[in-house]
Amino acid sequence: MINLARSFPGKNYWELYAIAHQFYGHLGEIFAEAIWFGGNHHRPGRCHRQKIVESVNGEELFEAFKLNPNVMLLDSHFGNWELTGAFFESFYDKYENNVPIKEDNICPVYKRLSNRFWDEFFHANRTACQSDDYDGYTESLQVMRFAVRHRNDVMLYIFPTDQFPYGNAARCDIPSFMNQPTKAMIGGASLAHKIGMPVFYQSVDRVERGRYVQTFKKICDDASKLEPAQVMERYYALLQEDIERNPSNYLWTHRRWKINL
Numbered sequence: 576m577i578n579l580a581r582s583f584p585g586k587n588y589w590e591l592y593a594i595a596h597q598f599y600g601h602l603g604e605i606f607a608e609a610i611w612f613g614g615n616h617h618r619p620g621r622c623h624r625q626k627i628v629e630s631v632n633g634e635e636l637f638e639a640f641k642l643n644p645n646v647m648l649l650d651s652h653f654g655n656w657e658l659t660g661a662f663f664e665s666f667y668d669k670y671e672n673n674v675p676i677k678e679d680n681i682c683p684v685y686k687r688l689s690n691r692f693w694d695e696f697f698h699a700n701r702t703a704c705q706s707d708d709y710d711g712y713t714e715s716l717q718v719m720r721f722a723v724r725h726r727n728d729v730m731l732y733i734f735p736t737d738q739f740p741y742g743n744a745a746r747c748d749i750p751s752f753m754n755q756p757t758k759a760m761i762g763g764a765s766l767a768h769k770i771g772m773p774v775f776y777q778s779v780d781r782v783e784r785g786r787y788v789q790t791f792k793k794i795c796d797d798a799s800k801l802e803p804a805q806v807m808e809r810y811y812a813l814l815q816e817d818i819e820r821n822p823s824n825y826l827w828t829h830r831r832w833k834i835n836l
Contacts, residue, residue: 576592576595578830578831579594579595579822581753581754582753582754582822583822594822594823595827597823598822598823598825598827600823601781602826604785605655605657608657608785609657612657625785626786627786627787628786628788629789630788630789630790630791631788635791635793636648636791639773639793639796640729642773642796642797643772643773643797644726644729645726645729645770645772646772647764647766647772647798648731648732648733648777648791649734649736649774649775649777649794649810650733650777651736651737651817652826653778653814653818654779654780654781654824655779655781655787656735656779658779658787658789676731680729680731682725682731682733683713684715684718684732684733684734684763685713685714685715686735686741718732718762718766719766722770733777734763736759736760736810737811737814738829739831739833740758740759744760745760745762745765746760747759747761747803748804750808752811752814752815753818755832757831757832758833761803761804761806764804765803767806771798771799771800772797773795773796773797774798775791775792776791776792776793776809776810777789777791777792780821780824
């Protein structure tokens with residue numbers, strides 16, 4: 576409620592309460608879906624048949640590979656952030672026979688959890704629709720080494736980005752995100768800047784229970800021409816538009832606006 580009140584200062588208590596109520600329903604469905612994904616580990620056919628997530632403009636993302644073999648996709652906690660493992664399963668119907676990248680060309684980036692059980696659980700969850708020998712799921716501390724090794728390969732990096740910075744993680748100041756000064760991690764933007772990647776923002780909306788639509792919004796064609804902080808400012812502007820349009824679709828239980836730094 577503190578997060579909501581500060582983010583929507585013009586709303587009264589009952590409006591904020593309604594958003595919170597809708598959010599907890601949304602969060603419960605995400606937990607259920609996470610368990611379902613984990614239970615389908617390495618069973619991509621079943622995930623595909625369910626048509627869980629559909630892309631509405633995948634061609635814009637595919638075009639970016641003509642500019643650079645490496646493309647950065649900045650992800651957030653809007654929608655279902657556990658859909659990383661089902662990324663390819665989104666391209667059914669008009670895209671499924673015309674996707675220029677394969678599963679080995681996808682690198683979801685993650686932060687290793689201290690609890691071994693949950694770390695393994697989410698590993699299984701986020702790679703649920705990949706084959707048994709898939710090894711692209713990469714820990715954030717290793718991603719730079721991975722990127723250098725695959726610099727000339729076709730590679731899509733999926734980088735969770737809206738967290739409060741961990742420990743000594745590289746960060747920048749966003750003057751205003753949801754009406755509050757914000758500390759932002761810039762790992763994905765920095766990597767894109769160093770390699771000159773096109774950068775996209777991924778928006779994921781729930782259509783109905785168990786069904787999502789994702790939209791790709793271009794941030795830049797070449798991140799080397801921008802400072803990482805500029806990339807992040809554009810990213811947070813797009814994220815704010817989504818949150819204001821559908822506030823209950825965001826993860827509000829985390830403290831994203833800490834004041835101790």
